[in-house]
Amino acid sequence: MKEVTLTVDEKKITVPEGTLIIDACEQNGIYIPRFCYHKHLTKSGNCRMCLVKIERNPKPQPSCMTPVADGMVVYTNTPEIAEMRKAMLEFVLINHPLDCPICDKAGECMLQDQYMMFSGDKSRFNEEKVAKEKLYIFSDRIIYDAERCIACSRCVRFTREISKTHKLGLVERGDKTYVSLAPGDTFEDPYSYCVTDICPVGALTSRKFRFKERVWNLHTTDSICAGCSRGCNIIIETKDNEILRVRPRENEKVNMSWMCDFARDYYMNPIKNRTSGISINHKSVDYKKIVEEITDLMKEHAKEMVFIVSSYGTNEELALAKQIVEAAEIKAVFTKFDRVWSDSTDEVKSDDLLITEDKSPNMSGVKKTFPNAKDISNLIISDYKYAFVWGPNAPMEKLDGLHLIALSAISDQVFEKASWSIAGRISTEKHGSFTNIDGIVQPFRRALKGDNNFDELLFFVDILKGLNVQPIGRTVEEVRKAM
Amino acid sequence: MSDIKILLNFEKNGTSHTLKSYQARDGYETVSKLKKMKPEQVLDEVKKSGIRGRGGAGFPAGIKWSFLPKGTDKPIYLICNGDEGEPGTFKDRVILEENPHMLIEGMILSSYAINAKHAYIYIRGEYGFALHRTQEAVKEAYEAGYLGKKLKGTDYVCDITVHKGAGAYVVGDETGLMNSIEGKKGQTRNKPPFPAIEGLYECPTIINNVETLASVPYIVEKGGDHYKSIGTEKSSGTKLLSVSGHVRKPGVYEIEMGYPFMDFLNNECGGILGGKKLKAVIPGGSSTPVLKPENCKNMTLDYESIAEAGSSLGSGAVIVIAEGTCMVKLLEVLAHFYHHESCGQCTPCREGTGWLLKIIKRIEDGKGKMEDIDLLTSITKHIAFHTICPLGDAACGPVDSFVKQFREEFEEHIKLGKCPYDGKFERIQTVVG
Numbered sequence A: 001m002k003e004v005t006l007t008v009d010e011k012k013i014t015v016p017e018g019t020l021i022i023d024a025c026e027q028n029g030i031y032i033p034r035f036c037y038h039k040h041l042t043k044s045g046n047c048r049m050c051l052v053k054i055e056r057n058p059k060p061q062p063s064c065m066t067p068v069a070d071g072m073v074v075y076t077n078t079p080e081i082a083e084m085r086k087a088m089l090e091f092v093l094i095n096h097p098l099d100c101p102i103c104d105k106a107g108e109c110m111l112q113d114q115y116m117m118f119s120g121d122k123s124r125f126n127e128e129k130v131a132k133e134k135l136y137i138f139s140d141r142i143i144y145d146a147e148r149c150i151a152c153s154r155c156v157r158f159t160r161e162i163s164k165t166h167k168l169g170l171v172e173r174g175d176k177t178y179v180s181l182a183p184g185d186t187f188e189d190p191y192s193y194c195v196t197d198i199c200p201v202g203a204l205t206s207r208k209f210r211f212k213e214r215v216w217n218l219h220t221t222d223s224i225c226a227g228c229s230r231g232c233n234i235i236i237e238t239k240d241n242e243i244l245r246v247r248p249r250e251n252e253k254v255n256m257s258w259m260c261d262f263a264r265d266y267y268m269n270p271i272k273n274r275t276s277g278i279s280i281n282h283k284s285v286d287y288k289k290i291v292e293e294i295t296d297l298m299k300e301h302a303k304e305m306v307f308i309v310s311s312y313g314t315n316e317e318l319a320l321a322k323q324i325v326e327a328a329e330i331k332a333v334f335t336k337f338d339r340v341w342s343d344s345t346d347e348v349k350s351d352d353l354l355i356t357e358d359k360s361p362n363m364s365g366v367k368k369t370f371p372n373a374k375d376i377s378n379l380i381i382s383d384y385k386y387a388f389v390w391g392p393n394a395p396m397e398k399l400d401g402l403h404l405i406a407l408s409a410i411s412d413q414v415f416e417k418a419s420w421s422i423a424g425r426i427s428t429e430k431h432g433s434f435t436n437i438d439g440i441v442q443p444f445r446r447a448l449k450g451d452n453n454f455d456e457l458l459f460f461v462d463i464l465k466g467l468n469v470q471p472i473g474r475t476v477e478e479v480r481k482a483m
Numbered sequence B: 001m002s003d004i005k006i007l008l009n010f011e012k013n014g015t016s017h018t019l020k021s022y023q024a025r026d027g028y029e030t031v032s033k034l035k036k037m038k039p040e041q042v043l044d045e046v047k048k049s050g051i052r053g054r055g056g057a058g059f060p061a062g063i064k065w066s067f068l069p070k071g072t073d074k075p076i077y078l079i080c081n082g083d084e085g086e087p088g089t090f091k092d093r094v095i096l097e098e099n100p101h102m103l104i105e106g107m108i109l110s111s112y113a114i115n116a117k118h119a120y121i122y123i124r125g126e127y128g129f130a131l132h133r134t135q136e137a138v139k140e141a142y143e144a145g146y147l148g149k150k151l152k153g154t155d156y157v158c159d160i161t162v163h164k165g166a167g168a169y170v171v172g173d174e175t176g177l178m179n180s181i182e183g184k185k186g187q188t189r190n191k192p193p194f195p196a197i198e199g200l201y202e203c204p205t206i207i208n209n210v211e212t213l214a215s216v217p218y219i220v221e222k223g224g225d226h227y228k229s230i231g232t233e234k235s236s237g238t239k240l241l242s243v244s245g246h247v248r249k250p251g252v253y254e255i256e257m258g259y260p261f262m263d264f265l266n267n268e269c270g271g272i273l274g275g276k277k278l279k280a281v282i283p284g285g286s287s288t289p290v291l292k293p294e295n296c297k298n299m300t301l302d303y304e305s306i307a308e309a310g311s312s313l314g315s316g317a318v319i320v321i322a323e324g325t326c327m328v329k330l331l332e333v334l335a336h337f338y339h340h341e342s343c344g345q346c347t348p349c350r351e352g353t354g355w356l357l358k359i360i361k362r363i364e365d366g367k368g369k370m371e372d373i374d375l376l377t378s379i380t381k382h383i384a385f386h387t388i389c390p391l392g393d394a395a396c397g398p399v400d401s402f403v404k405q406f407r408e409e410f411e412e413h414i415k416l417g418k419c420p421y422d423g424k425f426e427r428i429q430t431v432v433g
Helices: A021-027 A079-094 A110-118 A154-162 A194-198 A261-268 A287-304 A315-328 A363-369 A413-417 A456-466 A476-482 B019-024 B030-036 B039-049 B061-065 B091-098 B100-114 B128-143 B174-181 B210-222 B224-229 B261-268 B303-309 B327-341 B347-364 B370-383 B391-416
Strands: A003-008 A011-016 A051-054 A073-075 A142-144 A169-171 A178-180 A204-206 A219-224 A233-239 A242-248 A278-280 A305-309 A332-335 A386-390 A403-408 A420-423 A432-435 A441-444 B077-082 B118-123 B159-164 B205-209 B238-245 B251-256 B278-282 B317-322
Touching: A003 A021, A011 A021, A051 A079, A079 A110, A079 B347, A079 B370, A154 A194, A194 A204, A194 A242, A219 A441, A242 A261, A278 A287, A287 A305, A287 A315, A287 A386, A287 A420, A287 A456, A305 A315, A315 A363, A315 A432, A315 A456, A315 A476, A332 A363, A363 A432, A403 A413, B019 B100, B019 B128, B030 B100, B030 B210, B039 B061, B039 B100, B039 B210, B039 B224, B061 B100, B061 B205, B077 B100, B077 B174, B077 B210, B091 B100, B091 B128, B091 B210, B091 B238, B091 B251, B100 B118, B100 B128, B100 B205, B100 B210, B118 B128, B118 B174, B128 B159, B174 B205, B205 B210, B210 B224, B210 B238, B251 B261, B261 B278, B278 B391, B327 B347, B327 B391, B347 B370, B347 B391, B370 B391
Parallel strands: A003 A073, A305 A332, A305 A386, A386 A403, A403 A420, B077 B118, B077 B205, B118 B159, B238 B317
Antiparallel strands: A003 A011, A051 A073, A142 A204, A169 A178, A219 A233, A233 A242, A278 A420, A432 A441, B238 B251, B278 B317
């Protein structure tokens, strides 16, 4: 791509042709304040916060709407620009309630942050503020406070350009402007929570998170959504080992700045049917005992054993599982989808934006690790006597009559019937990586401490030791390096 | 004053708007000229005429037309801006109501010149009668074969659609008007792209004021050079002025550019009501700066002279203000208008116009503080030229000029703690001009 050289604040910078001034500056360490600008939405140039001085142009220009040009001379730090930014912030704040102490956005509010960065001046506004609707219930998920709204139109553009539901619009004029649904409508949109992320102020808030916690008390963990094979990059926010909020993390290649509502609700609700403990023939045993027995089973019965892989398994776990299968010479490996779409929920089956039909996070990783493994539907039961079933959702009729070894975080019929059962962890409780539908390998960190100390990776390591095989690694990092 | 009448060249007898009456005044004669004229020749005549946009900004029409991209494969549109919303302006209304065929003829010629196949006439929602008359005229023009059919001797077909606005001042801005035609909320667009490159339906578009387009038949008939000889060096032609306020004969007048203002006020407009003294003049519509009598003494009615006096010819809406008028109250009325009409899209105008109004109202109510006066001008400093469209600038023009010209009146309100005027202006019979 052609490169363009321009001068910003007397410093020469070179960026690809077509880059907007605001982006060119940010890439070179100059932050230009903004409200309506959002990287992944069309630019509307309406907040006027990002105005910069361009030489030979009599009026300051919105840097979010102006592409760079060769030889352009831009100023972002003149006293006039500084004064103008203060004035814009003063304008935004004259009708904005100063209710930061009770506003959920406080601490991550663009208005609060940019006011502190670029102004800090006392307002000269001594008139009565415009009063508007404070509690406008958009849906079960979203609430709108028209007084806090600064009419940046990000949410409106989101529903027009990204989720394409066209649910929101700006109505009325002047300082009476507010965001509205069509009369009688509700904000039904599979991505509606995204408007709470992109709202630069506390106008649009999540009813699930509202008044729950101050954002600076949250512990944040970079994670990967396990809701489908898209592998949206997310941030899980917890306090006292409880998930209070989940929000998207920007990734240009995967999910831009978005994630679906289903996944957020899914993370917010405790998962039902969790398994617990380690049992042999439904009697609790210790970890050492079950490792021994399973190792022995593998040594003695590998020729009659089928290994069924979990599509929730991490790439690192899969690598060790593969080592086990090869070392023990287990007869066959089959794959299965640990979670499938069902029409009994309101979950979207698939769409053009993010949601994929494969509702498990790592089938790509499974296929890469076990390229010859077939789907469990091809399993012929009479060929085997033992089955190692990893993860939930294996069809019981395919396994009936076999001796079952089950390793799963979610309880199902197979787990209930298994002679050897081990409660596993869900993805939020472990480190690892998933390979998404497009083959992108994405690491994630543990966000929650699970109830049990069990660790799938260590379990596989211990079995390998029992089989007298050197594991390729003993930690996630070691395995990842060896892969 | 010369008696030259280009736009108001007819007797107001209740039938001037009909095709029959228009043809009797040699209407649509220039259309038959097109078989011998190439589009570039029509454009050339308009360029030569030097006619400047009559909507307010005064940009030369011929030059605007030449901004169209050459050899575009997109359709080109012509729009006639009849969203006459500037307070004090009602001159286009006379053309739309009394002489719509002249506009249609002008639009046929202009469309031909810029190679537009489809033209729009956008009329503000409040102009019900003008809309009706214009629609009737367009219908007549279709029936007579001026529209919708190949013009005699050419392959050119012109279509005109009349579009009614929904009542927003901001739609008088060209890009706001285009959004409105497209069925979107009447809010303006950031420029660039400029309409000549990407306008209506993202196609190259030329948009001109009613008065500008209605002048085109005369320019084509008599030649651009002839038109240029009318008026002054830099302000050619005639101008419609809509006069309102404290004058004996308010109304719409057509004058030759360069006519002395005071003569116009005292002769044509019959002087100030009740023989009062002139206190102030807003010469070009509410957003142009207000002038004091001493500024107007040697002022002539053309773009340069009014600019020299410190204001602008704008849309030609002369608002005359007599002694006895409270300037703070008047500014409050104007500030109310701009606050009401702010579309709410961009921050400075959305928030600033309301703030201005609240302060001005407070001063008028006797609750002002001395520092409020400077606060007003420091607010306008950050609205003007920082908004997407000129509404922000328009809202600031009167505030700045009222404070500059009549600062002592603001101070008096604050010192007295009340408005020194009784708010009454004796009612005197006006003469309908």
